[in-house]
Amino acid sequence: MIVGIDIGGTSTKLGVVQGDRVVARARITTARGGTPVAFADALAAAVRDLAGDVRGIGIGAPNGNQLTGVIERAPNLPWPGDFPLAAMLSDRLDVPCTLGNDANAAALGEWRYGAGRGLTDLMVVTLGTGLGSGIIVDGRLLLGPFGNAGELGHMTLVMDGRPCTCGRKGCLEAYVSIRGMRRTYSELLSNNGEEPLEDRDGVLPIAAAAMNGQASAVQTFMHTARWLGVGLANAVAVTAPQKVILFGGIARNGDLLMEPLQEWFQRSLLNIYRDRVRLGTSELPEDDAGILGAAALGTVP
Amino acid sequence: MIVGIDIGGTSTKLGVVQGDRVVARARITTARGGTPVAFADALAAAVRDLAGDVRGIGIGAPNGNQLTGVIERAPNLPWPGDFPLAAMLSDRLDVPCTLGNDANAAALGEWRYGAGRGLTDLMVVTLGTGLGSGIIVDGRLLLGPFGNAGELGHMTLVMDGRPCTCGRKGCLEAYVSIRGMRRTYSELLSNNGEEPLEDRDGVLPIAAAAMNGQASAVQTFMHTARWLGVGLANAVAVTAPQKVILFGGIARNGDLLMEPLQEWFQRSLLNIYRDRVRLGTSELPEDDAGILGAAALGTVP
Numbered sequence: 322m323i324v325g326i327d328i329g330g331t332s333t334k335l336g337v338v339q340g341d342r343v344v345a346r347a348r349i350t351t352a353r354g355g356t357p358v359a360f361a362d363a364l365a366a367a368v369r370d371l372a373g374d375v376r377g378i379g380i381g382a383p384n385g386n387q388l389t390g391v392i393e394r395a396p397n398l399p400w401p402g403d404f405p406l407a408a409m410l411s412d413r414l415d416v417p418c419t420l421g422n423d424a425n426a427a428a429l430g431e432w433r434y435g436a437g438r439g440l441t442d443l444m445v446v447t448l449g450t451g452l453g454s455g456i457i458v459d460g461r462l463l464l465g466p467f468g469n470a471g472e473l474g475h476m477t478l479v480m481d482g483r484p485c486t487c488g489r490k491g492c493l494e495a496y497v498s499i500r501g502m503r504r505t506y507s508e509l510l511s512n513n514g515e516e517p518l519e520d521r522d523g524v525l526p527i528a529a530a531a532m533n534g535q536a537s538a539v540q541t542f543m544h545t546a547r548w549l550g551v552g553l554a555n556a557v558a559v560t561a562p563q564k565v566i567l568f569g570g571i572a573r574n575g576d577l578l579m580e581p582l583q584e585w586f587q588r589s590l591l592n593i594y595r596d597r598v599r600l601g602t603s604e605l606p607e608d609d610a611g612i613l614g615a616a617a618l619g620t621v622p
Numbered sequence: 623m624i625v626g627i628d629i630g631g632t633s634t635k636l637g638v639v640q641g642d643r644v645v646a647r648a649r650i651t652t653a654r655g656g657t658p659v660a661f662a663d664a665l666a667a668a669v670r671d672l673a674g675d676v677r678g679i680g681i682g683a684p685n686g687n688q689l690t691g692v693i694e695r696a697p698n699l700p701w702p703g704d705f706p707l708a709a710m711l712s713d714r715l716d717v718p719c720t721l722g723n724d725a726n727a728a729a730l731g732e733w734r735y736g737a738g739r740g741l742t743d744l745m746v747v748t749l750g751t752g753l754g755s756g757i758i759v760d761g762r763l764l765l766g767p768f769g770n771a772g773e774l775g776h777m778t779l780v781m782d783g784r785p786c787t788c789g790r791k792g793c794l795e796a797y798v799s800i801r802g803m804r805r806t807y808s809e810l811l812s813n814n815g816e817e818p819l820e821d822r823d824g825v826l827p828i829a830a831a832a833m834n835g836q837a838s839a840v841q842t843f844m845h846t847a848r849w850l851g852v853g854l855a856n857a858v859a860v861t862a863p864q865k866v867i868l869f870g871g872i873a874r875n876g877d878l879l880m881e882p883l884q885e886w887f888q889r890s891l892l893n894i895y896r897d898r899v900r901l902g903t904s905e906l907p908e909d910d911a912g913i914l915g916a917a918a919l920g921t922v923p
Binding site for chain 1: 741
């Protein structure tokens, strides 16, 4: 039995994985106890409650470094510094524990259980508040010598473009992410003299407005598809994977994004990659995707 | 004894490599005989003349596919179609023969004999008529599942930018290459109302004019440095190498390019790579670089 732990900004999900299915689940508050030590205690207790004979634990976390097992200054977690959660948990439970970043967990999850089964070269792109990525090269997760390879969200798409949270300008993530799409929508509303149809956060209100035919919302998806198509084609020109897989909420908005994206992606590819490199979406069950990815981290050596 | 063969558009260089040095050299005309069969015959004869007991042969060629040993429709070679030169040569000489593309040969050459010795993760960028690249990931040459990974020259730098020879627009190569620099220079001359100081091909006249302080020439190097800095930083965000090495004539123009490039490269890197990923130039002797790279192809399994 492998336990997968998916650490998010507010809640942390745990699951027991047998074969390719999650057979038991639990959830704790990420801020539990207020300190990394208290969080590790709570996590160890939750694992004990959930499963008896655990062979391995995989943890997917924002800014998780797989080479060191350390969560490094993750801006979306309640603790500002670095802490070695892999060692803290394996000390408490006496079980081998592998920690990695959430995008790498997603890549391993798709590779082992989802849309990347049987392939040797994959690129998984997570679309959420930001844009993350995990890359499999020749049957191995690409970590890089510093443990931080695969930051496609911070490839420059537009020189002197939009400011990015990283401090630079024009990053792919500043255009293609929940934050980026909301900015695009807001710019287009203002250009087009339109008002938002709904006053909610996230991308769903834009999708709803696009379904209603609102020009700014429709254009937001068209621009986003083009930007992402070019950005993905740029990354393909480096590792030439067999498949690029989109993971996360935005990609689940169905044809609104995916239909124009398929077109822009193929059109943006260099001819030697065109019609060879496929683009698809996650095939993991939405609620268990994070747990399965984390579990894959715990099983792949 | 390993023989390295460096196939260029007009002439093909052969060399015998012992240790890390080229101890004997020869050269034949690439168009020799007019057909691939005649070329293979001439090449085999030249290898026999040059060396006695050959253990392996490496061939670096434009559009060489290492997975198949085939030169595939290379636009700069005299033969339009595909031909399996690796098999043709090893049949004639009864020696194992590895063929790869010239940029991958350059990468292996730097890794084994040059500026990449002792590293596990490298990116070698060849600057010439076009912009090629060879990438080492975790101690292995990155070929990709189709044998065609690493086409950094065809990452889009500017959406809707300059037309590229590949048929798309805005590729890095359309800006950073001999052809790209000449176009930049010519646009700047026209903007600035200046005339070229010398009427010669290539990049040397631009370098000479820059040394003379001509604004258009100086600006050409500044723009090129910025574009290349951004392009390299984008590729670094995928594989996160320890070092990026520039190879080829343009990179040998000394500080004119390299000084502003070092600055733009570091400034364009995401903070987690900044001051960790180094940028340098080839450390192979200029005349033997192609032969050493090809020989490295012949020795690395």
